[in-house]
Amino acid sequence: MTRLRHTWSDPYRTEYATERACWACGLVRVTRHEPGVRPWVEFRRGGRGGVRADDGSGRTPPCEGEAPQAAGEVVTP
């Protein structure tokens, strides 16, 4: 079973954060960089609150979206 990687969009930068969204699964990766503290990364999915990546695993959640190859047959008018 292959683990899908996220396909991140171009970063959207604000003053204290940089956000990227995965095209496939909609996960949002937020890199927070506020003055005086070390940057950290949060992940958001489906309207839930921020989930800190350093909750013990420090890992990016796996991509739950369809791979582009698997969705290649979809025809969009």
Ligand SMILES: [Zn+2]
């Ligand atoms: Zn993804």
